[in-house]
Amino acid sequence: MASTLFRTIQIHPFLLYPTAICRRRNGVLYCTMKSTQTQTATQEKQQPPKVKVSQHTQSKTPDKITRDYEAIIGIETHVQLSTLTKAFCSCPYNYGSQPNTSICPICMGLPGALPVLNSKVIEFAVKLGLALNCKLSLNSKFDRKQYFYPDLPKGYQISQFDIPIATGGYIDLDLPLEFGGGHRKFGITRVHMEEDAGKLLHSGNGDYSQVDLNRAGVPLLEIVSEPDMRTGIEAAEYAAELQRVVRYLGVSNGNMQEGSLRCDVNVSIRPVGQSEFGTKVEIKNLNSFSSINRAIDFEISRQALLHSQGHDDQIVQETRLWEEGAQKTVTMRKKEGLADYRYFPEPDLPEVILTQEYVDGIRNSLPELPEMKRRRYEKMGLSMQDVLFLANDVNVAEYFDATISRGADIKLAANWIMGDIAAYMKNEKLSINEIKLMPEELVELIASIKGGTISGKIGKEILFELLAKGGTVKGLIEEKDLVQIVDPVEIGKMVDKVLSENPKQLEQYRGGKTKLQGFFAGQVMKISKGKANPVLLNKILLEKLNAKS
Amino acid sequence: MLSTIQPSRCLSRFPVHLPTCGRTKSRFLRVVSSAQPVTTAPLADQSQILSIRDSLLSRHLSAVQVADSYLGRLKQTEPQIGSFLHLSEPDKVLKQAQEIDDKIKRNEEVGPLAGVLVAVKDNICTADMPSTGGSHILDGYRPPFDATAVKRLKDLGAIVVGKTNLDEFGMGSSTEASAFKVTANPWDLSRVPGGSSGGSAAAVSARQCVVSLGSDTGGSVRQPASFCGVAGLKPTYGRVSRFGLMAYASSLDVIGCFGSSVADTGILLHAISGHDALDATSSKREVPDFTSQFLSASSLKSRPLEGLRVGLIRETVDGGVDSGVKSAIQGAAAHLEQLGSIVTEVSLPSFSLGLPAYYILASSESSSNLSRYDGVRYGNQASCDELNVLYEDSRAKGFGSEVKMRILMGTYALSAGYYDAYYKRAQQVRTIIQKSFKAALGENDILISPAAPSAAYKIGEKRNDPLAMYAGDIMTVNVNLAGLPALVLPCGFVEGGSAGLPVGLQMIGAAFDEEKLLKVGHIFEQTLQGHKFVPPLIQDGVFA
């Protein structure tokens, strides 16, 4: 590869479309095999999808205006697949590696190189198509989408045009209670396979840009929704549900910060009651669910305000960028007519033919998906809040399932996971897969408390020990001699000891100051090192306190 | 002046086995030079490859002597002919030959193509030599890999002697559209060698190399083979990996073979054929040993093609074809009849639709395939201050006018609003053509036609008349649209030059039945009495 050099493309750093300036430094073309900016190799941890909204950042436009309008929102989502190698060559892809370290003649688009499809891409596409309740095309094909850009090595993107692999599905979700709750079903227009482009790295002073092709050829699934959403929250929850689905399926890590899940939204408004659609505006640069929510709400207000002032002609077909700092959308480019991508069937790749057996095989191997999980948890009697919490993160859900499948009490298991365990994970910034408490030990812990072997208080202490260091509940109980004392004779002896050591208080109690019962109970618990069964303790204590001496 | 063709006298028959029969992991049986007694292969007189092999293994000649002989002729003829865009250093060729000799001396295995000098069309990637595709935009470009076909040849011991001239990216029929030079036809230096694989055809014709690789998208192997009087084979689409072939029109492109005999062409095809994991359109079909059933001329029975059904495509001998070419083809048909075959005329009514459909599809695909030449990653980059200008200038300066014209045509044909009228309709025509060939090949074992409507024309004659140039592809484009294999071999002469100009006969076979084409072609060639298709220029110095 030494003979083939990457060279600088010098363009303005702030706009990623081909009207920018490029300049040669000293008339020399620079090799970009060395990087100008080092990216961290640390991978972002999978954060469970969660839409956060701070109230004060929401639209400043009076609700009065927006109330007269209905927003129509559709989303195009690109999901980067977590296959071991790229879509059409054997290069691996790891987010954050040094520029141009994971490239080959094929993904560089060298003359004479040809694509060969990685069959995992089909498998993942079929999985997602089925999970989104789509109809699969048993005969689909790849097409070339043609345009020039330095990050697109071949001058065309291998994609699917008129026959996508999956069409006509839907996605179910439950809105969180803080956003009003309720079930939603949003239509999925299509799912198709395509390849990602590379990235441009812009120099610090903005003089030139360089091309990093590590990402070129990485497989993507594009999911196009029906324009079924009406609010920023609905759109954000749609994206969050999609993230849950791809993570449940294991087809993508779904991380928005890394760009593994990218959403472009289309927003238009129309006066309530009007049937025809307004002018559609596309918003890009949405890096989190909350930015989706806020960008859409901002855009709805912007359009509604223009419309209400009679300036609806200023709502034009364009692409706008969400500016996180300014909390607003700004024009990125106006669309002058439709872009002509001159699609035609990709002659280098055979048609994609699926057999019914293949599809059925994948269908039978699908895991339980978020919607099914939520409905099952609901039927088990959990509250919607608990259901949403537990089903939100596939790993948490699997952990919960592992505990209840071993016979743990459902409500208690949910409470432990959502309470102390979640708090611990949050404090320690760990995922549930990283804590040392195994589900079977949580089962044991819950059973030990319920069965009276240990007290709830000791249970909590053991829990934190297990979370941090691992081990077994039985082992810890034995090691620390934590078994609850349930022998009435033994407890009786301890009570006797406490009573005899505190004659003054006993006098007072018997004189009518019955509140001192708590004091005695505490003393007994103390000498039992917390192991005395509290119910038994109180029963015996009361008997002895009230006994006629 | 039409040569009369007589079947050669046929002698008693005995089975002949090439030393290269039997498929092993290396696709050829590797022969340990000392492990078996070397017998002169009976077909050695019909195949330069086998002759070289015999000479080396019997130690009559060394690989260095063989290479020296070719290099000498190359040095002598190249200034006049100009087949090559890049030549390997003679020392490097001789060093590779010496390594083969050393192996033979040490009684080590050598590959079946050991010491065979191969020329490679410059749109086929070679890691150790420039690969320009005949375009300024790739001036000086060196690929980091060998095309699969080249790799297979090298693995079998072949020595790549150089990269041959071509019409830029294969777009042309005379090699005049090369960005670098004009190649002359060895039969008449004032004439074109044909194209686009003109350099590869001329190099074999002038015996500057033993065999060569070309590429055929609409006739680019067959028409120059006809013009230069050599055997040229366009394999079935998918038979040979396209990996490393710079794409012109991906659904039509195929790497093809040139040789001075049918046997050489078949041996070369066998070497490069077969599935390649790097080309999703390459076929997984078994590759037969195409030449193992060949019989030497002396062992053929009297009517060796008894019962062979041959269909002469009526539309190819209609008006628009030179009368000399027509006579040569009719002579060839008569010769086939004398060999025992039954020749009838067949009609392919869709034949004339092939040309417009081909030019729409090939241009459409090329407009896409050539998008990668943007000056960003490799090749010539224009100096400029703005991205759009970078694209515009790099491409404006890098591409020649024929390439630009086809990119424009293809871009137009694929544009929104025109797609259905052009690209889609052309695809429908393609389907019709495929069906009509299938029907005709159901009734016939092979189809025959001229390889081109005329013999080689003068340099410059059609350069400014693209439509006349395109019309010259009428005989060959249908075969690419149908994806079928076709063999062109010299069958006669028309007047021109000092010794006449060769005329090629095209034989078209069913998909993946190259074996039959080669067998029939070999018999045809062996029974053409008294005709050695060697250009007058070098007739005296042919390596024997």
Ligand SMILES: [Zn+2]
């Ligand atoms: Zn790669």
